[in-house]
Amino acid sequence: MPADPQLLQRLRSRIAAIERGGSGTPHGDDCLPLGVSEIDEHLPWGGLAAGAVHEILDGDGPTSNSTTKIGGALNGAVTAFAAALAGKAQRARARPIVWIAPRTGPRESLYAPGLAGFGLDPTDLIAVRIPTSPQGGGDFAATALWAMEEALRAPTVGLVCAEIEDMSLTASRRLQLAAETGGGLGLLLRRDTGNASGAALPPTASISRWRIAALPGGPPEYANLPGATRWQAELLRARGGRPRSWQLEWSDDGQDKSQTTGGFALVSPLRNRSLPADSQGPTETATPVPGQRRIA
Amino acid sequence: MAMPEGGAIRLSAVTLAAQKAGLSPGQTLADARALTPDVAVHDADPSGDATTLERIAGWCGRYTPWTAPSGLETGGAAGLWLDVSGCAHLFGGEAPMLDDMTTRLAAIGYTARAGLADTAGAAWAAARFGKPGRARCVIFAPGEHAARLAPFPNEALRLSADILDGLERLGLRNVGDLAALPRAGLARRFGELPSRRLDQALGRVDEPISPRAPAPVWRLRTAFAEALGREEHIAAAARNLLEALCNRLARAERGVRRLELCLYRVGGRVDTMMAGTSRASHDPDHLMRLLAEQLERLPEPPTSAPDPLSAAAEAMVETLTLAAVVTEPLRAVQTRLTGGHDDDPAALERLVDRLAGRLGSDNVMRFRARDTHLPERVQEGAPALAGSAATSTWQPPQPRPPRLLARPEPVEAIAPVPDDPPVLFRWRGRTHRIARAEGPERIEPEWWRQPETGNNTTALDADTRDYYRVEDEDGRRFWLYREGLYDRHSADTPPRWFLHGLFG
Numbered sequence: 001m002p003a004d005p006q007l008l009q010r011l012r013s014r015i016a017a018i019e020r021g022g023s024g025t026p027h028g029d030d031c032l033p034l035g036v037s038e039i040d041e042h043l044p045w046g047g048l049a050a051g052a053v054h055e056i057l058d059g060d061g062p063t064s065n066s067t068t069k070i071g072g073a074l075n076g077a078v079t080a081f082a083a084a085l086a087g088k089a090q091r092a093r094a095r096p097i098v099w100i101a102p103r104t105g106p107r108e109s110l111y112a113p114g115l116a117g118f119g120l121d122p123t124d125l126i127a128v129r130i131p132t133s134p135q136g137g138g139d140f141a142a143t144a145l146w147a148m149e150e151a152l153r154a155p156t157v158g159l160v161c162a163e164i165e166d167m168s169l170t171a172s173r174r175l176q177l178a179a180e181t182g183g184g185l186g187l188l189l190r191r192d193t194g195n196a197s198g199a200a201l202p203p204t205a206s207i208s209r210w211r212i213a214a215l216p217g218g219p220p221e222y223a224n225l226p227g228a229t230r231w232q233a234e235l236l237r238a239r240g241g242r243p244r245s246w247q248l249e250w251s252d253d254g255q256d257k258s259q260t261t262g263g264f265a266l267v268s269p270l271r272n273r274s275l276p277a278d279s280q281g282p283t284e285t286a287t288p289v290p291g292q293r294r295i296a
Numbered sequence: 297m298a299m300p301e302g303g304a305i306r307l308s309a310v311t312l313a314a315q316k317a318g319l320s321p322g323q324t325l326a327d328a329r330a331l332t333p334d335v336a337v338h339d340a341d342p343s344g345d346a347t348t349l350e351r352i353a354g355w356c357g358r359y360t361p362w363t364a365p366s367g368l369e370t371g372g373a374a375g376l377w378l379d380v381s382g383c384a385h386l387f388g389g390e391a392p393m394l395d396d397m398t399t400r401l402a403a404i405g406y407t408a409r410a411g412l413a414d415t416a417g418a419a420w421a422a423a424r425f426g427k428p429g430r431a432r433c434v435i436f437a438p439g440e441h442a443a444r445l446a447p448f449p450n451e452a453l454r455l456s457a458d459i460l461d462g463l464e465r466l467g468l469r470n471v472g473d474l475a476a477l478p479r480a481g482l483a484r485r486f487g488e489l490p491s492r493r494l495d496q497a498l499g500r501v502d503e504p505i506s507p508r509a510p511a512p513v514w515r516l517r518t519a520f521a522e523a524l525g526r527e528e529h530i531a532a533a534a535r536n537l538l539e540a541l542c543n544r545l546a547r548a549e550r551g552v553r554r555l556e557l558c559l560y561r562v563g564g565r566v567d568t569m570m571a572g573t574s575r576a577s578h579d580p581d582h583l584m585r586l587l588a589e590q591l592e593r594l595p596e597p598p599t600s601a602p603d604p605l606s607a608a609a610e611a612m613v614e615t616l617t618l619a620a621v622v623t624e625p626l627r628a629v630q631t632r633l634t635g636g637h638d639d640d641p642a643a644l645e646r647l648v649d650r651l652a653g654r655l656g657s658d659n660v661m662r663f664r665a666r667d668t669h670l671p672e673r674v675q676e677g678a679p680a681l682a683g684s685a686a687t688s689t690w691q692p693p694q695p696r697p698p699r700l701l702a703r704p705e706p707v708e709a710i711a712p713v714p715d716d717p718p719v720l721f722r723w724r725g726r727t728h729r730i731a732r733a734e735g736p737e738r739i740e741p742e743w744w745r746q747p748e749t750g751n752n753t754t755a756l757d758a759d760t761r762d763y764y765r766v767e768d769e770d771g772r773r774f775w776l777y778r779e780g781l782y783d784r785h786s787a788d789t790p791p792r793w794f795l796h797g798l799f800g
Contacts, residue, residue, distance in 0.1 A: 080800020112663040112675040114698035116690035123661040126680050129659040154647040180690045214771035226732045226767040231800045
């Protein structure tokens with residue numbers, strides 16, 4: 001007997017609600033689908049659950065940037081991935097995004113035109129900058145956590161993105177609790193510092209943990225040009241779900257630059273450029289079929 | 297107190313006891329030592345005096361919002377102006393108010409003399425030259441300042457020493473003598489100052505004095521019979537004031553943009569808290585949350601003090617003032633941030649206000665596009681709730697990175713072919729071998745703008761940038777540029793490469 005996917009979905013969300021403390025409110029119904037059916041069906045919530053905090057690690061290796069404890073020196077790949085998620089939340093929930101980052105200098109390191117390229121409307125983005133002391137003490141972390149908690153509790157925020165490096169188990173529990181009470185969706189952007197010592201990053205109360213790394217881009221239209229942005233997206237941990245890894249790419253099919261219609265798509269193995277280009281017809285192998293994509 | 301003046305060290309201020317011993321300001325230190333060999337001399341600290349006076353002026357905010365320190369340049373004659381029009385009845389009349397003032401100042405260690413009159417000049421004279429009664433204060437009843445001033449010495453008119461000497465030589469002993477003289481002769485001999493001071497003291501001409509801070513229109517004050525020590529009592533009292541203020545504002549259809557709460561402590565300290573809102577509001581709940589955040593973070597009275605009990609007693613709050621420093625007419629329509637949602641629009645404002653209250657309003661912002669093609673100038677920060685900027689477009693014709701470095705960082709790059717992207721570069725200790733690249737996108741400097749370096753000619757030549765979007769072997773993407781045109785570089789000055797952004 002084939003299982004009804006909708007029934008399964010409902011059961012999963014009810015289990016997730018019970019796991020969250022049995023508040024009875026099925027937050028699981030309120031989730032942010034990535035728009036890629038393979039991932040959304042693999043996740044127990046049918047997407048990224050709202051009322052929860054998700055952790056996204058920069059998988060670029062520990063040596064990529066300076067050894068500051070403050071964070072904020074994140075890779076472009078993670079920034080782009082988070083911006084794409086935030087853009088989806090912005091449109092799906094029709095609410096502004098709050099992005100919390102350390103104040104590294106007089107100029108913002110987030111760059112609005114680039115964020116717009118991943119579907120995030122910068123005019124509906126509130127950038128919160130946390131002042132940092134040159135030594136980078138614990139004051140920054142406390143202030144940043146406070147700001148994220150406030151934003152997660154606010155009902156009018158679509159998604160909260162925060163670049164916080166120092167994260168204790170207790171602090172992440174507080175964030176998770178704030179998200180559950182306020183129904184907010186939080187993304188914690190951190191560098192994967194665990195790799196340096198060989199040990200994994202200490203656990204947090206976040207409901208899922210991802211590691212995002214850059215992949216060589218998709219096949220270019222002409223030789224030696226960078227193609228579509230690609231990520232290696234590893235789901236390291238998910239409450240009630242299994243780890244898995246996908247290769248994703250950003251397909252921006254919109255020729256009309258005034259509005260972004262891009263979305264995530266799975267990288268098809270057939271589209272790998274190691275294969276001879278003439279062995280596959282491009283129309284058959286193109287993964288992003290507009291009708292199938294769920295644009296949030 | 298002594299300080300160097302005119303080649304000799306002179307006394308700048310003396311205590312009451314020293315005055316009785318025959319010392320006076322202006323004496324040289326050598327003379328003073330000859331008179332009283334055991335005199336204790338300290339270095340004068342004019343800037344410290346100014347700070348103290350400023351603090352006392354703030355302390356006097358409990359009586360009137362209009363205060364100004366005065367006459368610091370004249371050393372010992374310094375004082376404070378207070379405009380108490382319409383304030384005296386709150387303290388039971390003029391005499392009880394001055395009494396209260398001098399008593400309280402004495403309690404925190406300052407001996408003060410107070411004068412009150414119709415004009416600033418007369419009050420100045422009354423405080424310094426009046427014969428004080430029991431309460432060390434002199435009050436000129438309305439209209440009688442001319443008569444009361446007449447027997448005062450010429451010094452009471454705030455004149456310089458040489459004018460005073462001249463008047464003395466002419467046998468003019470007091471203000472009354474001076475007032476009786478014809479003006480023309482006086483002005484010919486001493487300039488216009490004496491007659492102007494006279495007119496100011498008698499109220500014939502206006503004497504404008506700038507207050508320390510502009511007196512707010514919306515201000516409420518409450519004093520407690522017993523000083524408050526517990527934080528929740530202070531918060532409750534502030535809440536009462538806030539509700540009264542909000543009621544008045546609501547009747548006037550105005551809202552607060554900037555709120556100031558002052559706590560006047562028994563020990564003389566004044567704690568001032570500011571709270572700003574991003575949109576005019578007269579919602580006591582919201583405003584109270586903003587104030588409460590500040591109240592929570594007030595420093596605790598030091599428990600390690602030698603006498604913790606008295607330290608706690610000095611930290612008790614005896615008066616509160618609450619002022620709406622900036623108000624605006626309320627706008628009936630709240631701008632919606634995003635279309636088509638039934639959320640409480642004020643919820644976002646409350647979040648922004650709370651964040652901005654703690655982080656500073658320039659750290660909570662929104663991006664606004666500028667009409668320029670220089671990458672680092674394209675975006676600017678705007679207040680988070682400044683209204684919608686939906687018209688700005690962000691999609692450039694060429695791809696842009698989601699992260700831009702605060703300033704371009706120089707990289708070591710190897711680019712063997714002119715006008716081609718480099719084959720590898722080194723940034724922050726890591727070598728990136730470039731697999732794919734796109735470019736160049738040439739961005740010219742804005743020649744009509746003054747370069748920030750100030751050096752006009754060279755900056756303009758060097759500022760042309762050729763941008764490349766490059767991807768290394770692992771798929772990391774960067775935004776590099778070469779500074780300057782290639783043909784301008786010779787063999788000994790290779791072109792410089794910079795990393796400006798990180799692509800996704």
